Amino acid sequence: GAVVSQHPSWVICKSGTSVKIECRSLDFQATTMFWYRQFPKQSLMLMATSNEGSKATYEQGVEKDKFLINHASLTLSTLTVTSAHPEDSSFYICSAGTSGGSSIYYDEQFFGPGTRLTVL
Amino acid sequence: QQQVKQSPQSLIVQKGGISIINCAYENTAFDYFPWYQQFPGKGPALLIAIRPDVSEKKEGRFTISFNKSAKQFSLHIMDSQPGDSATYFCAATDSWGKLQFGAGTQVVVTP
Numbered sequence: 001g002a003v004v005s006q007h008p009s010w011v012i013c014k015s016g017t018s019v020k021i022e023c024r025s026l027d028f029q030a031t032t033m034f035w036y037r038q039f040p041k042q043s044l045m046l047m048a049t050s051n052e053g054s055k056a057t058y059e060q061g062v063e064k065d066k067f068l069i070n071h072a073s074l075t076l077s078t079l080t081v082t083s084a085h086p087e088d089s090s091f092y093i094c095s096a097g098t099s100g101g102s103s104i105y106y107d108e109q110f111f112g113p114g115t116r117l118t119v120l
Numbered sequence: 121q122q123q124v125k126q127s128p129q130s131l132i133v134q135k136g137g138i139s140i141i142n143c144a145y146e147n148t149a150f151d152y153f154p155w156y157q158q159f160p161g162k163g164p165a166l167l168i169a170i171r172p173d174v175s176e177k178k179e180g181r182f183t184i185s186f187n188k189s190a191k192q193f194s195l196h197i198m199d200s201q202p203g204d205s206a207t208y209f210c211a212a213t214d215s216w217g218k219l220q221f222g223a224g225t226q227v228v229v230t231p
Contacts, residue, residue: 006163032217043122043209043221044164093163097217108154109219111163 002028004096006112013084014120021079021115023094029074030096034109035067038091050077084119091116123147124212126222134230139197141225143210146191150212150220155184155195158207158224167208168195200229 003026013019023033032051036044048064050056050071058064066088068080077096081088095109125144133139143153151172156164170177170184170193177184183196197204210222 004163034219043223044219045221046218049216049218091161095163095219108166108169109217111156111165114161114163116161 002096002098002108002110004030004094004110004112006092006094006115008115009113010116010118012118012120015085016083018080018082019084019117021081021092021094021117023077023079023096023112025075025096025110028096028098028110030077030098031074032097033071033077034095034097035069035077035079036093036095038093038114040091044093047079081117084117086119089117089119122223123220124210124222126210126225128225129223130226130228132228132230133200135200135202137200137229139195139200139204139227139229141195141208141210141227142192143194143222144190144192145212145220147212147214147220148191149214151215152213153184153186153193154211154213154219155182156209156211156221158209164209197227200227202229202231205229 005024007022035047038044047062048056048058050069052071056069071077093114095111097109154169155167157167158164168179168182181198186193207224209224211219
């Protein structure tokens with residue numbers, strides 16, 4: 001089956017620093033990757049959608065200058081949390097979608113294992 | 121606001137019993153309805169999914185029932201096992217491929 005990895009699996013950083021999270025599709029090419037955020041005991045909230053080679057589309061209320069997303073290749077997307085603060089502490093999950101023709105319509109999303117970010 | 125409403129928030133079922141989780145939606149543009157299982161500290165994993173042209177889909181002990189006219193769908197877990205203890209999310213996908221998740225149901229299966 002389709003496998004998505006994330007690195008690191010957990011990270012602790014000081015307030016004001018930046019943290020980069022990588023999301024890789026290991027055995028398929030992902031034309032679209034999604035980034036989610038999940039707080040304890042809550043559902044997944046979509047942050048942004050990224051397509052390979054183009055700028056990410058952010059959901060309403062998500063600061064694009066704070067959460068930098070780069071989708072440089074069909075197998076790698078990165079999320080950089082800039083100037084992290086304690087309120088950014090969360091579980092960040094990526095997913096990758098395969099493309100059926102020119103659209104991801106009807107295609108599944110395969111989720112990574114998540115990255116636990118703790119900002120002190 | 122949550123576009124997919126999920127209930128109950130939590131449920132406890134005895135081993136061998138049936139777990140039932142319900143979801144409802146309003147957006148008729150949704151055309152793919154997956155269910156995800158998530159264990160603590162892990163990413164969600166696709167459990168089973170259904171398209172709106174089908175009223176029921178069964179895979180092993182997991183069954184989705186779909187009522188298009190009522191805009192409701194549900195997950196039934198038959199013969200629940202302690203290993204099924206997890207959080208379950210229903211979701212719906214629009215034509216842009218974005219997943220809208222329900223709030224989640226924490227299922228505890230007692231021995």
